[in-house]
Amino acid sequence: MSEEVSVSYDDVVALMKTYAAAIAENKQSLTELDSAIGDADHGINMDRGFQAVIGKIDTVTSGDIGALFKTVGMTLVSTVGGAGGPLYGTLFLQLGVATAGKDRITAEDWSAALTAAVSGVQARGKAESGDKTMVDALIPARDAFAAALTDGADLPAALRRSADAAEAGMTATIPLVARKGRASYLGERSAGHQDPGATSSALLLRTVADAWAGDASTTTEEAHDG
Amino acid sequence: MSEEVSVSYDDVVALMKTYAAAIAENKQSLTELDSAIGDADHGINMDRGFQAVIGKIDTVTSGDIGALFKTVGMTLVSTVGGAGGPLYGTLFLQLGVATAGKDRITAEDWSAALTAAVSGVQARGKAESGDKTMVDALIPARDAFAAALTDGADLPAALRRSADAAEAGMTATIPLVARKGRASYLGERSAGHQDPGATSSALLLRTVADAWAGDASTTTEEAHDG
Amino acid sequence: MKKLINDPADVVREELQGIEAAHPDLVKVAYDPFYIARADAPVKGKVALVSGGGSGHEPMHGGFVGMGMLDAACPGEVFTSPTPDQMEAATKAVDGGSGVVHIVKNYTGDVMNFEMAAELCRAEGAEVESVVVDDDVAVQDSLYTAGRRGVGATVLMEKIAGAAAEQKRPLKEVADICRDVNSNARSMGMALTSCTVPAAGSPTFELGDDEIEMGVGIHGEPGRDRMKMKTASEIVDMMATAIVDDAPFSNGDQVLAFVNGMGGTPLIELYVVYNELNKFLAGRGITIARNLIGSYITSLEMAGCSITLLKMNDDFTRLWDAPVKTAGLRWGV
């Protein structure tokens, strides 16, 4: 097993802030993607949710990463609405369940958390791979991350492979005909457009990779096997 | 007194058809004038009315010019609506009253008929000279026609002077601030636009002058002084 | 021009056929000439109310024909006053022997056509009282103009006088109630976009992407001022100030507040406007005793709104609350 790199509570807080900023920055482009095959609100919805997260995140001071993720999930559920609200809400709630009680998370923790999160999203939305949804970014990200660990990659490297896979999955949604969500009403006409939810999900994975890239804020610890 | 030229029943029928055609041709430009200072319907209204006149005119076979004009007036009243309906309706009704029972009309008859028509329009609409209405074309036309007869002009020449005066009156409405009709709501903003009703009235006088210009259809008779 | 119509020349006739098919319980429709009358007209012993005007302002007036409101409406071509023969035929059809009130919005065409109609009706022995609505404060009222336009107060007048007629009040009193409504009401409108008269085919006026027309008329007549886009709060402030300052509203008054959509305005915006108006009036010590929010006197698909305030008294309030059963306004029955 590779040298253990793990992520602190503060790293997770920083991630949420960075992602909120990334969503704010991409608000318009996400909404534009949604106006092609949806109802022109995905960026607006996500931004409303993550601004609310920003407002709430500093009030959580438990040091419990699981509690932090759950707060994010609850906040998203009650502020985003639409399809994005329950789906991203579930994603973060499940990250929270998987990391409950932890003040640091390791690569293995993240792998398990990602797996739980993707399962939660699929249980809520019933989407399969290839339905042209956020799941098309999330499944490859989860699988690439696990594969990287198996290959012996360290956390930063595995996160990069996970983000790359998410982006590939996102791009791969372009030719797809949507089978879930609002875009499915379009039938064949949904082909040729990139899915907004897959785009915001790929952005999440990329933000994770950049935020936890092993710079100063991410602590390298002795492997403590177990 | 000059050699008497007069206008037959058929000349009047021809006039009405020519004017209807002229209105149809100018429908859009009249409506455009009305959209600047009114409600964008003057050409449409006039055209609806004169198409109805065309449909009715051949059913009148009395040979009575007065009856013909009255039919025109009644048809306009019941098909034009708006301000134009009662005003043009009254104009033709009064032409009809003034020419009742005649099968030909002379220059003097026309002078009297014009006078009656203008009075009728003013009684109905209460507009004075300078209020930026059709009256600004009609009053100069009436006065120029009478002056031309006094000057010894024949009917075609007098009609031309009448039409010229109507057009001058029409053009003179451009700088005016409207004091009657819908354009008066605009106050100062009505200045700089030509009045649609003055335009359709000038067109009427010009059509009369052209139609009764003394060509084949207008009969020259011996003066029978009376 | 994109509209849900067939030939522009047939719009009014086909609209009437639609109304006839939809509301046989409320109205009957005549086609030669055009008018819409109460299904049970003439109502014996009741003063009859007849109004009319250009089409394109729906539901006004045809949508207000029925129990407790109008006895007949005469629809003209789009934005064009109807003709005297329509008004004469409608008047005869609904005259229940107690006289007829003609409710006339103050536009030159409407006034002249109704005048001719009243002359014709009176010549045949009918008792006709004409009342003119002129509540639009956007227009300067002076001896040297056609005077103020009739707008939102028309709807309120038709409801209130309609209730009075239903109570079998006499002709003079019903006509006086109309005049009373008129003198206690003021309105102002504004547009975000133009409208397109079907027969014209292109917009009546052009407005920039960031411009509004303040004081617009219900036929797309230009208003007081063309200005840059503003917030709902600023717009309401301008309109309500113009209305309240014109009279007759003062601290302690009870009013009916009517927030009207011009035809292309979503209801969500009308409630935002109502919220602003409510705050504005509270600031002036004026209480909203009754309200009406929706698109009732429209200008085809124009986006924008108008505000009408009517100073209420006990009689007005009772008459407003009285039952009404029309396609456009209905309660109490």
Place this chain on the structure above:
Amino acid sequence: MKKLINDPADVVREELQGIEAAHPDLVKVAYDPFYIARADAPVKGKVALVSGGGSGHEPMHGGFVGMGMLDAACPGEVFTSPTPDQMEAATKAVDGGSGVVHIVKNYTGDVMNFEMAAELCRAEGAEVESVVVDDDVAVQDSLYTAGRRGVGATVLMEKIAGAAAEQKRPLKEVADICRDVNSNARSMGMALTSCTVPAAGSPTFELGDDEIEMGVGIHGEPGRDRMKMKTASEIVDMMATAIVDDAPFSNGDQVLAFVNGMGGTPLIELYVVYNELNKFLAGRGITIARNLIGSYITSLEMAGCSITLLKMNDDFTRLWDAPVKTAGLRWGV
């Protein structure tokens, strides 16, 4: 973007404030989280009806809260499904002890949020039945899509089930009436213009000056086909054919015909459309027993219309005719 609003972020809150100020006799408004409830809620012994959805479809749903229709409505952001906490709070506020029906339009967001809400409510012991509306024939229904969208039938369902609840029918029966309405109703919409979500600031889609979107969704989702502008008669023919051929309508049937404006459509056009629809249905031997014409389920300022047909039976007819007292629909009281 020109709208009668202040800050786009405040539109829904300010709309609610307007509704609260305008209709205190009908509703009460909660702000944290947002919902609109009947003024007299909870009504003891009556099944409660809760619906909700994105804002921008006014008067649906908030305008249908009141006697004989909904007990509560949860408004989301514009065109965005509301959140589970709104639905949970509304459900608790109106539960009169006889159970609650959630009326959910079939959009992924609405379905998932209402699902989470129902889970939360049931966890606390509330009896909740969820019904999904999916009447839009524009969308292909298959196992491989999110299924048909819920559109016009929602309004009819809220009225008819609301009347059944008012008669104190039990939960199961009220929910079954909803399902029955849904399976007997079909809708189709079309747009002449796009709409603009306030927070987005630019039109959701672009349509050429001579183009229409056939089968458009109420959030401006693209439809079946973009095509050249057509006459009202051709447009109605296409929509009504799609509806009638989908089932369940056949010769001899009695239907409720609902001609709905999308928000920017003048009423005059809706009557022209109704006239065409009436002729079309007569040609198929289908009788219009009841009708509803107006802008009841809208897409902000979109111009266009939708048609909904509901096959009627005696119970539906009686429930439709029963008194209703809401800001958006009112009769019999």
